[in-house]
Amino acid sequence: MERVGLRLQLRKRQAKAGDIVLLYGDESEALTHPYLARAWAKSGADLRVPAPGQAKKVAMLGSLDHVTRQLIVHTSTTKRSSDFIAHLEQLDRLFGPQPGR
Amino acid sequence: MVEDNGPIHTSKRSLAALAARAHWLTVEWPPKYAPELNEIGVGPSGRTGTDLTFDRQAGLSKDESSWSSTGPIASSLNVRSLRSFWPVRRSMVWRSATISRNLIRVWVERYQAGAFDEDAAAADLLQQYEARIAALERLVGKQALELEFLKEGLRNAPPARSGSTSAIAGLKTSQLPKDAG
Numbered sequence: 001m002e003r004v005g006l007r008l009q010l011r012k013r014q015a016k017a018g019d020i021v022l023l024y025g026d027e028s029e030a031l032t033h034p035y036l037a038r039a040w041a042k043s044g045a046d047l048r049v050p051a052p053g054q055a056k057k058v059a060m061l062g063s064l065d066h067v068t069r070q071l072i073v074h075t076s077t078t079k080r081s082s083d084f085i086a087h088l089e090q091l092d093r094l095f096g097p098q099p100g101r
Numbered sequence: 102m103v104e105d106n107g108p109i110h111t112s113k114r115s116l117a118a119l120a121a122r123a124h125w126l127t128v129e130w131p132p133k134y135a136p137e138l139n140e141i142g143v144g145p146s147g148r149t150g151t152d153l154t155f156d157r158q159a160g161l162s163k164d165e166s167s168w169s170s171t172g173p174i175a176s177s178l179n180v181r182s183l184r185s186f187w188p189v190r191r192s193m194v195w196r197s198a199t200i201s202r203n204l205i206r207v208w209v210e211r212y213q214a215g216a217f218d219e220d221a222a223a224a225d226l227l228q229q230y231e232a233r234i235a236a237l238e239r240l241v242g243k244q245a246l247e248l249e250f251l252k253e254g255l256r257n258a259p260p261a262r263s264g265s266t267s268a269i270a271g272l273k274t275s276q277l278p279k280d281a282g
Contacts, residue, residue, distance in 0.1 A: 005138045008103065009224035010231070011129060023102045024141040027109060061109075063102065064141040071141075081114040088118050088126075091102075097125050 015066045021095055022066035025087075027079055032056045061087040103129045103139055 015022035033055035041047035059079035063072045072094060074087040104110045110119075110128075119128055131138040 005131070005135065006223050006227045008129065008131065008138055010227050011103075013224060013228075024139050025102055025104045025110070026139060026141040027107070062141060066140065079109060081109060081112045081118075084109050084115050085118045088122065091126070092122070095125070096122070 012066060023063040023072075023091070023095075024066065025061070025063045027059060027061040027084075029079065030058050030060065032058060059083060063087070063091060102126060103131060105136065105139060106130055106133055 011020065011022050014020045032053065033051050036049060039047055039049065056077070059076050061074045061076070061079070061083055064070070065072075072087075072090060074083065074090050076083045076086065109115060119126065
């Protein structure tokens with residue numbers, strides 16, 4: 001029997017029953033000007049692709065709600081612990097204990 | 102919250118921030134070799150994270166909801182969601198995850214044959230085990246309490262009687278006169 005992820009299976013059931021909110025967290029990066037490997041152009045034409053602004057890397061730290069599939073994303077220019085903590089603060093506001101909740 | 106073991110999550114500052122939220126936030130660390138357990142996604146060449154460029158190529162980044170719920174990278178290793186992508190996204194899935202096309206076919210066949218229902222059975226088994234552990238923990242707690250109670254009783258019991266006041270004492274032997282007879 002496959003035993004990897006058994007605990008996660010239990011968590012998923014708890015989330016579906018509404019006992020907990022199950023979030024999957026991860027981070028990624030994207031380029032504002034993605035690399036364009038190939039493009040069509042008329043033979044001999046000097047193809048110019050408009051690329052306003054500077055090419056930058058954007059870091060995204062996100063959490064996906066298992067049940068509602070809501071994605072909570074924090075974007076920043078860096079991918080450091082401080083950015084992760086900023087994302088946690090985002091989660092604080094959404095899911096953390098508040099007066100009356 | 103399910104987080105991978107990346108340095109951004111395991112640094113001192115991050116762990117301290119997580120510990121500060123321990124009263125409402127529990128972190129599940131999946132095994133290092135099982136990135137597919139994190140539903141938020143597995144990127145090309147095994148990198149975790151949803152790749153926007155890839156989504157754009159797949160035409161799935163038109164709005165946030167489609168991006169979040171049907172990210173092709175997330176589904177590349179999630180066999181259950183392959184049904185919606187199959188066969189339209191089959192080649193894309195194969196290329197993005199750099200896994201063998203044949204392996205995906207085998208997974209789909211196994212899914213269609215109901216082989217992945219074992220997961221649900223395994224979850225039931227886990228619940229049974231957890232219930233059993235809870236019952237045993239209750240028993241151990243009860244026995245510890247009883248033991249403590251008995252120890253306390255022994256401490257408060259009256260001290261044992263000394264030898265001089267013992268009821269088990271022999272009769273004194275009578276001394277014979279020296280010059281008898």
